Amino acid sequence: xxxxxxxxxxxxxxxxxxxxxxxxxxxxxxxxxxxxxxxxxxxxxxxxxxxxxxxxxxxxxxxxxxxxxxxxxxxxxxxxxxxxxxxxxxxxxxxxxxxxxxxxxxxxxxxxxxxxxxxxxxxxxxxxxxxxxxxxxxxxxxxxxxxxxxxxxxxxxxxxxxxxxxxxxxxxxxxxxxxxxxxxxxxxxxxxxxxxxxxxxxxxxxxxxxxxxxxxxxxxxxxxxxxxxxxxxxxxxxxxxxxxxxxxxxxxxxxxxxxxxxxxxxxxxxxxxxxxxxxxxxxxxxxxxxxxxxxxxxxxxxxxxxxxxxxxxxxxxxxxxxxxxxxxxxxx
Amino acid sequence: xxxxxxxxxxxxxxxxxxxxxxxxxxxxxxxxxxxxxxxxxxxxxxxxxxxxxxxxxxxxxxxxxxxxxxxxxxxxxxxxxxxxxxxxxxxxxxxxxxxxxxxxxxxxxxxxxxxxxxxxxxxxxxxxxxxxxxxxxxxxxxxxxxxxxxxxxxxxxxxxxxxxxxxxxxxxxxxxxxxxxxxxxxxxxxxxxxxxxxxxxxxxxxxxxxxxxxxxxxxxxxxxxxxxxxxxxxxxxxxxxxxxxxxxxxxxxxxxxxxxxxxxxxxxxxxxxxxxxxxxxxxxxxxxxxxxxxxxxxxxxxxxxxxxxxxxxxxxxxxxxxxxxxxxxxxxxxxxxxxxxxxxxxxxxxxxxxxxxxxxxxxxxxxxxxxxxxxxxxxxxxxxxxxxxxxxxxxxxxxxxxxxxxxxxxxxxxxxxxxxxxxxxxxxxxxxxxxxxxxxxxxxxxxxxxxxxxxxxxxxxxxxxxxxxxxxxxxxxxxxxxxxxxxxxxxxxxxxxxxxxxxxxxxxxxxxxx
Numbered sequence: 001x002x003x004x005x006x007x008x009x010x011x012x013x014x015x016x017x018x019x020x021x022x023x024x025x026x027x028x029x030x031x032x033x034x035x036x037x038x039x040x041x042x043x044x045x046x047x048x049x050x051x052x053x054x055x056x057x058x059x060x061x062x063x064x065x066x067x068x069x070x071x072x073x074x075x076x077x078x079x080x081x082x083x084x085x086x087x088x089x090x091x092x093x094x095x096x097x098x099x100x101x102x103x104x105x106x107x108x109x110x111x112x113x114x115x116x117x118x119x120x121x122x123x124x125x126x127x128x129x130x131x132x133x134x135x136x137x138x139x140x141x142x143x144x145x146x147x148x149x150x151x152x153x154x155x156x157x158x159x160x161x162x163x164x165x166x167x168x169x170x171x172x173x174x175x176x177x178x179x180x181x182x183x184x185x186x187x188x189x190x191x192x193x194x195x196x197x198x199x200x201x202x203x204x205x206x207x208x209x210x211x212x213x214x215x216x217x218x219x220x221x222x223x224x225x226x227x228x229x230x231x232x233x234x235x236x237x238x239x240x241x242x243x244x245x246x247x248x249x250x251x252x253x254x255x256x257x258x259x260x261x262x263x264x265x266x267x268x269x270x271x272x273x274x275x276x277x278x279x280x281x282x283x284x285x286x287x288x289x290x291x292x293x294x295x296x297x298x299x300x301x302x303x304x305x306x307x308x309x310x311x312x313x314x315x316x317x318x319x320x321x322x323x324x325x326x327x328x329x330x331x332x
Numbered sequence: 333x334x335x336x337x338x339x340x341x342x343x344x345x346x347x348x349x350x351x352x353x354x355x356x357x358x359x360x361x362x363x364x365x366x367x368x369x370x371x372x373x374x375x376x377x378x379x380x381x382x383x384x385x386x387x388x389x390x391x392x393x394x395x396x397x398x399x400x401x402x403x404x405x406x407x408x409x410x411x412x413x414x415x416x417x418x419x420x421x422x423x424x425x426x427x428x429x430x431x432x433x434x435x436x437x438x439x440x441x442x443x444x445x446x447x448x449x450x451x452x453x454x455x456x457x458x459x460x461x462x463x464x465x466x467x468x469x470x471x472x473x474x475x476x477x478x479x480x481x482x483x484x485x486x487x488x489x490x491x492x493x494x495x496x497x498x499x500x501x502x503x504x505x506x507x508x509x510x511x512x513x514x515x516x517x518x519x520x521x522x523x524x525x526x527x528x529x530x531x532x533x534x535x536x537x538x539x540x541x542x543x544x545x546x547x548x549x550x551x552x553x554x555x556x557x558x559x560x561x562x563x564x565x566x567x568x569x570x571x572x573x574x575x576x577x578x579x580x581x582x583x584x585x586x587x588x589x590x591x592x593x594x595x596x597x598x599x600x601x602x603x604x605x606x607x608x609x610x611x612x613x614x615x616x617x618x619x620x621x622x623x624x625x626x627x628x629x630x631x632x633x634x635x636x637x638x639x640x641x642x643x644x645x646x647x648x649x650x651x652x653x654x655x656x657x658x659x660x661x662x663x664x665x666x667x668x669x670x671x672x673x674x675x676x677x678x679x680x681x682x683x684x685x686x687x688x689x690x691x692x693x694x695x696x697x698x699x700x701x702x703x704x705x706x707x708x709x710x711x712x713x714x715x716x717x718x719x720x721x722x723x724x725x726x727x728x729x730x731x732x733x734x735x736x737x738x739x740x741x742x743x744x745x746x747x748x749x750x751x752x753x754x755x756x757x758x759x760x761x762x763x764x765x766x767x768x769x770x771x772x773x774x775x776x777x778x779x780x781x782x783x784x785x786x787x788x789x790x791x792x793x794x795x796x797x798x799x800x801x802x803x804x805x806x807x808x809x810x811x812x813x814x815x816x817x818x819x820x821x822x823x824x825x826x827x828x829x830x831x832x833x834x835x836x837x838x839x840x841x842x843x844x845x846x
Contacts, residue, residue: 035727043387044729044742047762050463051730085378107377166565173573181569182371182576184559186535276563279570281534289377289533 004322004329011318015311022307023075023300027068030296036060037084040293058084071300080104080304081297083290104301108283112305114185115275115282118205119267121198126206127213127260134217134256139244141222153211165204165277172200183278201278205271209263216259220252254321261317269306362823366845367555370834371567371576375560377533381519383505384457384464389580389833392502394536394558397837400505400521403431403450404496406747406836408827410656412497416445416506416522426491426782431499433482437545439508439515440526446481452509466503469751491782493789494748501747502837524551524841533560538840552844571596571817578818580833584642590817599816601830602646604654604745604752606811607697609690609707610765611738613805617688618737618766621803622681627688628667628807629674630711636809639706640699644815648808651800652752654745655811656830659793664801674714687717691732695725696740703809704740734765741765747831749793750781757800766805773799821846 038054039046055061059070074081086102133153137146156164173181183197221244224230233247234240272284283302290298322328374389383400386392396402405415414420420431437445457464458471475487488495498504506522507515514520519527524546525538538556559576561567564583570576572593582590582598590596611618611627618624633647646655650667653660678686692704701722708718723732723739732739746752754761758777759769773796780792800806814833823846829836835843 033726034724035730039727039730042729044733046730053461053463083378085376088378169569169573173569177573180575181573182559182561182566184535184561186529186531188529277566279559279561279563279566281531285533286377293378 004319007322008315008319011311011315015308015315018311019304019307022303023072024068026300026303027064027071027296030291030294030299031064033294035294037088037294037296041085041088054088058087067296071297075300075304080108080301083107083298084295085293085298104297107298108286108301108305110187111281111283111286114280115268115271115284117185117194118198118201118271118275118280118282119264121195121202122205122209122267123264125202126209126263129206130210130213131217131256133210134214135221135244135249137214137218138221138225138248139240141218146218149214153214156207157209157211161204161208161273162277164207165201165274168200168204168207169277172203181278183280185281198280201271201274201280204274204278205267208270209266213256213259213263217252217256220255221248224248224251250324253324257320257324258317261313261320265310265313268309362552362825362844364552364554364844366553367557368553368578368822368840368843368845369557369559369576370839371559371561371570371579373560373562373564373567373579373581375533375562379532380516381521381527381530382516383503383507384462384466386502387465389837390558390560392832393580393834393837393840394538395505395519395521396502397834398525398538398556398840399519399523399527400507401523402501402504402506403433403499406497406500406829406831408825408829408835408838408842410658410829410831412500415500416450417496417499420496422493422495422784424784426493426495426784427488429486429488429495430479431484431486431496433484434545435482437522439522440520440541441508441511441514443508443511445506445508445522447478447484448481448509449506450484451476451478452512453505453507456507456512457503464503466501469498469501469504490778492750493780493782493784494750497748498751502832525556528555535559546841550838550841553840556840568817571819574819577822578816578834578839580814580816582815582817584644584815587642587644587815595820596817597820599818599828599835600644600813601828602654602811602813603656603830603832604652604743604747604811605814606648606652606654606743606745606808607700607703608648608652608741608743608765609704609738609807609809610733610741611805611807612736612767614767615737617681617683617686618805620681622677623683623686624805625802626674626677626681626686626714626716627711629670629677630714630716631707631807631809632669632710633667633809634669635710636703636706640703641810641812644813646811646813648810649797649801650804650806650808651797652743652745652756652806652808653749653793653797656745657747657749657752659749659790661794661797664794664798667801669710671710671714674711674716678715685715685717687719688738689719689721689736691721691723691736691739693723693725693728693732693740695723695728696733697742697812700740700742707809734763749796750777753777753796754781757804768803768805770799770803818843 038051038060042050059067071081082103133149137149140146169181172179179200180197183201185194185197225248230243230247233243271282272288275282275284287302290302372390372393379391381395383395386395401415403415403417405413407413416434416437418432418434420429422429433447439445454470456462457466472489473486474489477485479485508520519530524541524544526541528537528539530536536558540551540554544551561570567579568583568586568590571579591598611624613619628650637643637645637647649664690704692700694700704720708720711718733741746755756763756765758764759774776792776796780789783789816834822843824843829838
């Protein structure tokens with residue numbers, strides 16, 4: 001077990017290093033984009049004095065390296081700062097307002113919760129669905145069912161997300177109005193209604209992630225079916241379904257867990273387009289807003305969350321595959 | 333004239349004929365009730381109730397159009413009426429303005445509205461460090477004097493006949509004095525609707541105030557839900573599937589689909605919103621009047637309206653005053669597409685052909701690059717070679733506009749002629765995007781500003797539009813319509829305001845459930 005613990009600690013340390021590098025890359029990238037927050041927010045109304053005054057208020061007149069380390073110092077202590085939009089707004093109001101308590105963290109928290117809800121609903125549909133589909137495809141491999149499942153999932157993963165979203169809207173909201181095309185969930189909405197509003201985006205995302213998980217499940221199982229112990233099981237006279245579910249699947253879990261984790265991470269980080277199409281108030285829209293206005297604190301925080309989701313889920317996947325594999329669990 | 337009661341009229345068989353003859357549309361009387369759901373573009377996560385920060389349609393519509401009031405209001409038919417002001421009067425030089433305020437008005441938190449609130453609300457715009465777009469409007473006031481709780485006297489630095497008009501500007505919302513921070517945080521105004529919940533960039537829920545001074549004239553819905561939908565396909569979908577009752581900014585490309593839906597009606601008005609191609613007239617070759625005129629005759633405006641706006645607009649005439657302005661001169665000679673005339677003008681300038689760069693980006697206005705290419709094609713016939721330079725949309729307003737000799741630009745227009753001209757055409761103002769200076773124009777601008785006689789003003793403003801059109805440095809190819817859409821479940825008075833989209837941003841107040 002200490003072996004596993006050592007791996008976990010090592011991974012966490014590497015993860016933190018990765019986050020650090022990500023933050024540098026994002027900071028540099030946003031700074032290299034043409035224009036800055038002051039120009040983006042003022043638009044046509046930009047006068048040199050107004051730009052100058054916003055830059056001064058936000059500290060954008062400081063050299064980038066100094067700004068980065070100021071941000072980093074805060075971030076290390078858990079303070080992600082205040083978004084430029086908010087800080088600029090506070091300076092609008094003037095000194096009499098006594099400062100605002102809206103920080104990046106309070107801005108992101110409800111949006112992130114929404115994104116997690118969407119990811120959760122999608123995972124509840126997509127993971128069982130694709131593993132089941134994969135098992136069935138392996139069971140009836142090269143049959144018409146197998147081919148149909150492959151064609152369906154591969155064509156849905158090959159289509160752009162917004163296209164899938166519009167196809168679903170067309171069939172499920174316009175022609176047969178069973179689901180709302182608008183997923184404008186808000187605080188205090190009842191769970192049932194919230195779920196109903198989330199269903200269309202969740203189905204869209206399901207279509208996007210199914211192929212990967214289903215094909216991996218199918219391949220991993222088929223790979224094992226040539227093994228002697230499966231042949232033994234078959235010779236014992238077990239039914240094909242029992243052979244696959246009881247004997248093949250447990251040994252195929254490691255690659256499946258990996259691919260599931262990868263797709264779950266995608267559900268958190270890759271939902272921007274789907275959120276926009278369905279007007280779902282998740283973190284993706286906030287992120288796009290942030291990039292548009294060069295709101296560096298907001299973009300940094302979102303990127304850290306995205307990167308963190310990948311790192312955490314990959315770590316979980318590695319640990320689970322170690323735990324699911326006795327040879328890795330008890331190394332000689 | 334014989335008097336006929338409405339019921340009696342309907343009973344007779346001649347009813348239909350009589351109504352047809354009067355030309356009055358058959359409209360139901362407005363009635364209270366129902367919940368209006370709007371899908372509105374132009375929302376941001378940084379939105380707030382602070383009027384000084386408002387620039388996009390979502391907050392303008394909810395704050396100016398429902399939650400807050402100004403001193404004056406532009407009615408659907410375009411006249412100026414009192415909102416929180418009951419009446420106003422000017423001195424002969426238009427320098428001193430006395431406003432009588434409405435009595436018995438309360439804010440949503442119960443505080444009574446009075447002169448102090450007006451003073452505090454206007455002072456917000458000139459406060460130290462405030463970056464209000466309405467600052468120039470308010471800083472023109474040199475003194476605000478409270479006569480009593482419901483009477484106030486403004487003294488201006490210079491006469492301005494449009495002053496009451498300016499008080500209808502959507503930035504100049506009335507906040508409760510002494511509670512401004514709280515009002516900004518929670519949206520406390522004197523409007524017909526009070527804020528139930530506000531999630532910036534996502535959703536706003538409003539409910540009708542009981543006992544309001546506009547009772548019987550406006551405010552028919554019990555509740556209003558304003559959903560932020562910035563994505564245009566999502567907005568159209570929401571309307572098509574009946575999840576919202578009205579949307580703003582219809583995508584021209586999908587307009588045909590909306591029209592095909594029997595439950596949806598398109599709402600289209602031509603306002604002051606216009607696109608421009610300003611030239612820096614201090615630089616060659618644009619410093620030559622003949623060159624400017626040649627370029628004005630080398631553009632096919634109708635083709636641009638048809639192809640860029642897909643017909644949802646009107647041709648411009650190289651001045652910034654639009655149909656929503658009081659003194660819009662619609663009968664000026666139109667600068668038309670005439671390649672031969674353009675060639676002749678170039679010859680007069682001593683030029684044999686012309687080659688110029690035109691900078692454009694869709695950051696200037698949607699379709700600006702295509703418009704520039706159309707211009708390029710139409711100008712070729714006049715021997716003018718326009719080289720279209722595609723600029724990045726990011727930082728366009730900082731790096732291209734006012735910097736490149738000739739570029740694409742967008743103006744939402746202004747409620748008054750003076751405001752528009754003094755924003756972008758007056759000598760020496762920072763946004764004079766052509767650097768054009770004309771002594772007669774400047775003289776007229778100052779004269780018209782202080783003139784209270786409406787017919788004299790009309791003459792002056794007509795001459796100014798004429799000067800811009802024939803000598804100015806701006807090519808105005810077209811006015812872009814405000815195109816919105818609504819469900820047939822909604823009804824309106826039949827008169828639609830054109831100062832802004834969605835019935836002059838007042839749909840929430842003026843419309844009702846059919």
